[in-house]
Amino acid sequence: MTKIDLNHVSFKYNASTPVLKDVTFSMDHPGLYCIIGPNGVGKSTLVKCINKLLEPTEGDITIDGRSIKDMTIKEVADYVAFVPANSFDCFSMPVIDTILIGRHNKQKWRTTAKDLNIVHKAMDMLDLGSLAMHGFNELSAGQHQRVALARGLVQETPVLILDEPTANLDVKHQVYVAEMLRDLSTRSGITVIMICHDLNIAARYAHQIIVMAPPGVVDCVGTPDEVITEDVIRRIYGIDCEIVTFENSPHVILKSTFGADEDALDWGEES
Amino acid sequence: MEDYEADPRISRxxxxxxxxxLSEDADLEQQEESFLDYKRYVARKWVFMAICVVVIVMVMGFAVTYGTYDIGFLESYQIIWDHLTDNITNTTKDHIIVNLRMPRVVVGIVAGAGLSVAGAVMQSTLMNPLADSYTTGVSSGASFGATLAMTLGMTAAAGSQAIVINAFLFALIPTAMIISVSKMKNASPTTMIMAGIAIMYIFNAFTTVMMLWADESTLAEVYQWQVGTLAGTTWNEVPVMIVAVLAGIIAVxxxxxxxxxxxxxxxxARALGVDASKMRIILLVIVALMSAAVVSFTGLIGFVGLVTPHIVRIFIGADNRYLIPASAIAGSALLVTADLLGRAILSPVVLQVGVVMAFIGGPMFLWLLMRKNSRVWG
Known part of the structure; x- marks a missing residue:
C-alpha cells in the first residue's frame, strides 16, 4: 500500500499563468481515484507532477513519506507507472514487444519467461491476445489505448496513473476497463489515479473523486455520493443536471440549459 | 472477451x-507455448544477421579477386587464411591481396557498419525516419573538420588521430543544432532534415573555401572525400577507425x-525512468564520434545510414536490441557490395562508392518522403 501526499503544490509553465494553485490532498488508501474537471484546469499537469514529469514550482509531493524531489526519475518509475493520453511509435513494433518495453525497469537484457508471462496475462486481460504479433501502427486508436494501458500494467508498480484511458474506447470497453481498474485496485491493493471526462464512469466506478476547478485548484474530494451532486456539477461545469440513483451509484443526466450564469460558459484553454 | 455472449455480466x-x-503462474502450458513462439520470432532475427554475414564473406571474396592481377575466387580465401596462419606461399599474391585489396574491403566493412548504426540510432532517438549522419549535416561537419586538419597540416604533426579528433569536434556543431531543433515545438521530421541540409550546405561551402589554400596533392585527396570513396585506403587508417567505430557500436x-x-x-520514456534529453545527447555524441571516424577516411558517403536501417526493419522489425547489430552487419554488406558494383559496372572506369550509394539512396530518400503516411511514419 502506497500513500501519496500533495502539500500546497503549485505549478506554472511561465510566470504569468499559474496552472496549479495550492493543491493539497492525500491518497492514503488503495483504490481507484478519478480526477474530473473542465478542460484546461490542470488535470494532466497535476498527474505529471505526481509522476515527476514536471517539477512543482512550489509545494511538495511525497510518496510513502519520501519527497519525490529527492528521488531520481528511475526511483519514481519503480513506484509510479504513467500512461499518457495518446501514445505513438515512430517505428512500429509488434504489440508484444511494445508492451514488453514496460518491463524496462524489471528486465535484464534478455527477455525472460516471466516477462513474457506477465505480458501475456496483460494482453489477456485487455483483450489483446489475438493482436500479439500485429504492428502497433496497424491498430486503431482504441486498441492503441489498450496497448498503452497494458504497458502501464506490466510495470507492476504500486501506483498507476492514467490520462484519459477510456477516451477512445467503445462503450463496452469503457465499462470493461473501468470495472477492471476498480477490481484490480481493490484486490491487489494498488492505487490507480485516472483522469476521466465521463462523469458517469467516474461516479459508478471510482472509490474517490477529485474535483478540480479553475484556476487550477481542487474544489472537493470525496466518494461519488459526496461529490457528484447537482450543486457541484453546476459550480464546476456551469451546466444544469439531474442526479438519479442507478444501481446504487449516482448517475448524471445533463439538461440542455446552462447554469444560472450565462458567463459560466467559459471554454478555457485546451489542455 | 470471447464469452460475452455466454455471460453478459461484465463484472464476472x-x-x-x-x-x-493476479495469480502467479496462470496457464503454464499456454505460457510455455507462447514463449516458444516468441523464441522462434527472435530466431528469425538471428537468421537475418547470419545471412548478412555470409553475404559479406562472399562479397569480400569477389572484391579481393577483382582486379588486373588474376587471382582465383577460392584462392583468395586461401591466401588470406595462409596470411593469418603465417604460412605465406606466394609473396606477390600475398602482397596484392593483403596489402592492396584487403584494406579497401575492411574499411568498407567498418564504414558501412559505423554509418548504418549511426543512422539507426539517429532515426530512433530523433523519431525521424529521414535522419542519418548525412541528411542531418553531421557528416558535412566532420568532413569540414577533417579538411581543416589536413590543409593546416595537422596530419604531419599529430597523425591521423588529429584528423579524427578535429572531425569529431566539428561534427558536434551540427549535432548541437539538431538537438536544439528537436526541442522546438512543432518541429516536424521534415523541418529537422531541412535544417540539416542547410547545415550541410554551409559546411560544404566552407570546405570548398578551404580548398583554395590547399596544395595540389591535398586537393586531390579532398576532392575524393567530397564524393566518398574507399580508394587509396591502407592498413594505416584501419586501427583508428576500427577502434572508434567498434567502441561506438558497443556503447550503443x-x-x-x-x-x-x-x-x-x-x-x-521519463515515466519509465529514462531521462530522454540526457540519453539523446549521449547517443548523438556517440553518433558524431562514429561518423567523424568514418568520414575522416572515406569522405562523404551518403545514404548508407539512411537506407540500411529501413531495409533491416522490413526483415526484423524496429526492436533496437536487434536493429543495431543487424544494421551494422547489413550496412557492411551493403557498402562493400556497392563498392564492388562501382568497380565492376563501368569497368575499367571506377565509380566511387559514394556515387553508387547516391544512386541507391537518393531514390529511397525520395520514396520515404513521398509515402509520408506509411508505416514508417506512423
Whole structure:
C-alpha cells in the first residue's frame, strides 16, 4: 500500500499563468481515484507532477513519506507507472514487444519467461491476445489505448496513473476497463489515479473523486455520493443536471440549459 | 472477451480476468507455448544477421579477386587464411591481396557498419525516419573538420588521430543544432532534415573555401572525400577507425534497451525512468564520434545510414536490441557490395562508392518522403 501526499503544490509553465494553485490532498488508501474537471484546469499537469514529469514550482509531493524531489526519475518509475493520453511509435513494433518495453525497469537484457508471462496475462486481460504479433501502427486508436494501458500494467508498480484511458474506447470497453481498474485496485491493493471526462464512469466506478476547478485548484474530494451532486456539477461545469440513483451509484443526466450564469460558459484553454 | 455472449455480466468476466492476472503462474502450458513462439520470432532475427554475414564473406571474396592481377575466387580465401596462419606461399599474391585489396574491403566493412548504426540510432532517438549522419549535416561537419586538419597540416604533426579528433569536434556543431531543433515545438521530421541540409550546405561551402589554400596533392585527396570513396585506403587508417567505430557500436548496443524506451516518446520514456534529453545527447555524441571516424577516411558517403536501417526493419522489425547489430552487419554488406558494383559496372572506369550509394539512396530518400503516411511514419 502506497500513500501519496500533495502539500500546497503549485505549478506554472511561465510566470504569468499559474496552472496549479495550492493543491493539497492525500491518497492514503488503495483504490481507484478519478480526477474530473473542465478542460484546461490542470488535470494532466497535476498527474505529471505526481509522476515527476514536471517539477512543482512550489509545494511538495511525497510518496510513502519520501519527497519525490529527492528521488531520481528511475526511483519514481519503480513506484509510479504513467500512461499518457495518446501514445505513438515512430517505428512500429509488434504489440508484444511494445508492451514488453514496460518491463524496462524489471528486465535484464534478455527477455525472460516471466516477462513474457506477465505480458501475456496483460494482453489477456485487455483483450489483446489475438493482436500479439500485429504492428502497433496497424491498430486503431482504441486498441492503441489498450496497448498503452497494458504497458502501464506490466510495470507492476504500486501506483498507476492514467490520462484519459477510456477516451477512445467503445462503450463496452469503457465499462470493461473501468470495472477492471476498480477490481484490480481493490484486490491487489494498488492505487490507480485516472483522469476521466465521463462523469458517469467516474461516479459508478471510482472509490474517490477529485474535483478540480479553475484556476487550477481542487474544489472537493470525496466518494461519488459526496461529490457528484447537482450543486457541484453546476459550480464546476456551469451546466444544469439531474442526479438519479442507478444501481446504487449516482448517475448524471445533463439538461440542455446552462447554469444560472450565462458567463459560466467559459471554454478555457485546451489542455 | 470471447464469452460475452455466454455471460453478459461484465463484472464476472472482469473478476475472472483479474484473478488470472493476479495469480502467479496462470496457464503454464499456454505460457510455455507462447514463449516458444516468441523464441522462434527472435530466431528469425538471428537468421537475418547470419545471412548478412555470409553475404559479406562472399562479397569480400569477389572484391579481393577483382582486379588486373588474376587471382582465383577460392584462392583468395586461401591466401588470406595462409596470411593469418603465417604460412605465406606466394609473396606477390600475398602482397596484392593483403596489402592492396584487403584494406579497401575492411574499411568498407567498418564504414558501412559505423554509418548504418549511426543512422539507426539517429532515426530512433530523433523519431525521424529521414535522419542519418548525412541528411542531418553531421557528416558535412566532420568532413569540414577533417579538411581543416589536413590543409593546416595537422596530419604531419599529430597523425591521423588529429584528423579524427578535429572531425569529431566539428561534427558536434551540427549535432548541437539538431538537438536544439528537436526541442522546438512543432518541429516536424521534415523541418529537422531541412535544417540539416542547410547545415550541410554551409559546411560544404566552407570546405570548398578551404580548398583554395590547399596544395595540389591535398586537393586531390579532398576532392575524393567530397564524393566518398574507399580508394587509396591502407592498413594505416584501419586501427583508428576500427577502434572508434567498434567502441561506438558497443556503447550503443549497451544502451539499445534505453533506445527502445526513448523511441516511445519523451514522456513515456521519463515515466519509465529514462531521462530522454540526457540519453539523446549521449547517443548523438556517440553518433558524431562514429561518423567523424568514418568520414575522416572515406569522405562523404551518403545514404548508407539512411537506407540500411529501413531495409533491416522490413526483415526484423524496429526492436533496437536487434536493429543495431543487424544494421551494422547489413550496412557492411551493403557498402562493400556497392563498392564492388562501382568497380565492376563501368569497368575499367571506377565509380566511387559514394556515387553508387547516391544512386541507391537518393531514390529511397525520395520514396520515404513521398509515402509520408506509411508505416514508417506512423
Amino acid at each position: 468476466i472482469v473478476s475472472h480476468k483479474v484473478t488470472r492476472w 548496443q549497451l544502451l539499445s534497451r534505453k533506445l527502445n524506451v526513448l523511441a516511445t516518446g519523451d514522456e513515456t
